[in-house]
Amino acid sequence: MQQSLDQRPIAAWWRKVSIAVLGESLAQSRPTLKLERILTRTGLAGRNNHCLRVRATGACLLSVMAFALAGCWTAPHADVQPKGDARLIQRAIPVVAVKEDATVQSIDVDQRVVVLNFSDGITATVKPGPRVKNFSRIRAGDKAKATVAQQLSVYVLKDGLSPGVDGKLEPVRTDAKVLKIEPAYRLLTLQYPNRQVEVLKVGLDAKLSEMEAGDAVVIETTELLALRVQK
Amino acid sequence: MNSRTAVALSSWRVGTSIGLIWALLLPVAARCQVTPGQAAQIRDGINDRIEALTVLGGDYLLGGGHYQSTGNGRSDRTVDVSKFGGSGEFSDLRQLGDLNIAWRPRVQGNMGTVEWNNLFKVPLLDGDVSHTKAFGIQFGGGARFWFTDEFSVAPTIMGMYGHTTNEYTAKSAFMVANLDEAKQVGLIDWSADTWTLRPSVDFEYKYTWDRTIITLSSDPTYFHTGSLKSSNPNINVVGDSELWNNKLDIDVPLGRMLFGHELRTGGYFERSDLFGNAREGLNTNYINEIHGRLVLDYLNELWLTQWIGLGGSYYWGSNFTGYSFGIDFYLVF
Numbered sequence: 207m208q209q210s211l212d213q214r215p216i217a218a219w220w221r222k223v224s225i226a227v228l229g230e231s232l233a234q235s236r237p238t239l240k241l242e243r244i245l246t247r248t249g250l251a252g253r254n255n256h257c258l259r260v261r262a263t264g265a266c267l268l269s270v271m272a273f274a275l276a277g278c279w280t281a282p283h284a285d286v287q288p289k290g291d292a293r294l295i296q297r298a299i300p301v302v303a304v305k306e307d308a309t310v311q312s313i314d315v316d317q318r319v320v321v322l323n324f325s326d327g328i329t330a331t332v333k334p335g336p337r338v339k340n341f342s343r344i345r346a347g348d349k350a351k352a353t354v355a356q357q358l359s360v361y362v363l364k365d366g367l368s369p370g371v372d373g374k375l376e377p378v379r380t381d382a383k384v385l386k387i388e389p390a391y392r393l394l395t396l397q398y399p400n401r402q403v404e405v406l407k408v409g410l411d412a413k414l415s416e417m418e419a420g421d422a423v424v425i426e427t428t429e430l431l432a433l434r435v436q437k
Numbered sequence: 438m439n440s441r442t443a444v445a446l447s448s449w450r451v452g453t454s455i456g457l458i459w460a461l462l463l464p465v466a467a468r469c470q471v472t473p474g475q476a477a478q479i480r481d482g483i484n485d486r487i488e489a490l491t492v493l494g495g496d497y498l499l500g501g502g503h504y505q506s507t508g509n510g511r512s513d514r515t516v517d518v519s520k521f522g523g524s525g526e527f528s529d530l531r532q533l534g535d536l537n538i539a540w541r542p543r544v545q546g547n548m549g550t551v552e553w554n555n556l557f558k559v560p561l562l563d564g565d566v567s568h569t570k571a572f573g574i575q576f577g578g579g580a581r582f583w584f585t586d587e588f589s590v591a592p593t594i595m596g597m598y599g600h601t602t603n604e605y606t607a608k609s610a611f612m613v614a615n616l617d618e619a620k621q622v623g624l625i626d627w628s629a630d631t632w633t634l635r636p637s638v639d640f641e642y643k644y645t646w647d648r649t650i651i652t653l654s655s656d657p658t659y660f661h662t663g664s665l666k667s668s669n670p671n672i673n674v675v676g677d678s679e680l681w682n683n684k685l686d687i688d689v690p691l692g693r694m695l696f697g698h699e700l701r702t703g704g705y706f707e708r709s710d711l712f713g714n715a716r717e718g719l720n721t722n723y724i725n726e727i728h729g730r731l732v733l734d735y736l737n738e739l740w741l742t743q744w745i746g747l748g749g750s751y752y753w754g755s756n757f758t759g760y761s762f763g764i765d766f767y768l769v770f
Contacts, residue, residue: 278537278538278584279537279538279539279583279584279585279586280537280586281530281532281539388645389645389647389648390645390648390649390650390688390690391690391734391736391737391743392699393736393737405737406737407736407737407738410692410694410699
């Protein structure tokens with residue numbers, strides 16, 4: 207909703223339609239008479255004398271539509287400046303992410319450490335969890351589907367800065383930005399710098415109501431939960 | 438895509454009118470002669486019933502389950518409905534040209550059977566059993582257009598194939614004596630293949646209040662049915678039916694975890710107004726359904742699944758009531 211109403215011809219048109227429909231509803235004592243006549247003429251209302259129901263339902267439907275059409279759809283954008291002062295909204299929100307098309311950059315079997323490149327542009331050095339089998343058979347260059355545990359820290363940044371522990375503004379590395387928030391099912395949609403989008407499920411304690419599109423997200427990958435090498 | 442199954446033992450009280458065909462059959466059979474007017478009435482009755490049962494089986498109206506009639510003393514009736522299907526949108530939202538409208542394709546499919554058994558208890562037909570079975574399968578699609586984040590419209594069109602058969606087991610002396618004539622006029626032991634065209638528009642308004650989702654939807658649907666072939670020249674289905682579903686759904690998160698998933702509850706009230714052959718064939722003006730559910734949230738955690746849990750519905754119409762309960766699951770693409 208970055209444009210004003212006057213700059214949005216569709217919105218203005220919908221609003222005009224809405225007002226016209228509502229105006230007619232209010233002005234006429236029997237606004238659905240026309241609808242009934244049309245239905246009768248076309249034969250749709252002739253059978254079973256269901257005009258009364260059509261009249262009532264039609265009136266309700268038109269009213270709902272009139273209200274509903276008063277706005278307009280806008281595509282979500284992550285490249286917007288969120289409201290409020292620079293601050294940390296929440297630190298270390300645990301999530302589980304499934305990374306398709308991950309690449310094994312290197313592996314140290316003795317230290318049990320693997321470096322993975324994800325298609326979203328992030329490189330992570332992680333230790334495998336107890337459920338990762340056949341770790342020694344993984345080779346550098348393998349393409350794999352990786353399931354990883356991550357922790358998200360969400361910030362409102364001003365010029366890339368956020369207050370540190372001592373209150374001084376410090377630069378914050380941004381791995382992704384919030385694109386969309388769906389609190390009903392606790393879904394947080396992130397957009398990475400390469401425009402790739404990922405939907406993550408967050409826990410009940412995530413402060414989704416304080417987040418909005420454009421918030422900066424710092425991602426720390428903490429554990430490799432599963433790795434399926436794609437032959 | 439969503440799909441709901443209900444495995445249930447339910448009651449279905451149909452009152453006096455479930456057997457339109459048989460109400461017509463009784464005076465006809467008593468005289469053992471069919472006048473042209475009565476034959477036309479019988480044909481209309483059977484044809485309405487075929488379309489109605491095909492819609493009942495092949496479309497989304499009425500959940501799957503086993504329904505039993507408490508009867509009006511003239512017969513024992515059971516209706517078995519099996520359903521599998523759903524509808525939903527897939528792929529990411531796309532902007533429609535330069536307009537502030539988003540859209541994505543929608544697919545719909547459904548298949549199901551309805552088995553309708555009548556065990557007659559009237560003196561003339563005592564012990565006779567009529568078994569009518571309808572199978573319907575439909576597939577189609579369209580698109581959903583979002584005019585706002587909350588309001589969307591989905592015009593769709595589907596095609597349905599239906600196969601309906603009747604088998605009559607005569608045990609009464611009267612029907613044994615008149616079996617051939619009843620078959621000849623197409624009253625019993627018939628089969629019919631039909632096609633149905635199903636255009637529909639779904640209006641949906643989805644509002645999120647705190648974490649609760651409230652969805653209002655209105656879905657006028659038109660059915661035009663024609664015959665492909667039938668076993669008797671008197672069976673020639675050409676008919677039109679309309680359904681108007683209006684639904685209010687509430688989806689409430691409970692904020693408590695169970696087995697690592699959040700518990701959700703909710704339900705809906707749905708009213709389906711029937712017009713045309715569906716109304717005549719099922720002999721009800723409307724079907725109301727009130728549904729409740731308790732489910733676990735699996736969205737973004739299990740492939741294609743939004744929730745899994747338990748649900749139950751109570752149905753009532755002009756002349757029947759019923760209920761069903763079972764597994765409630767909702768799939769998404």
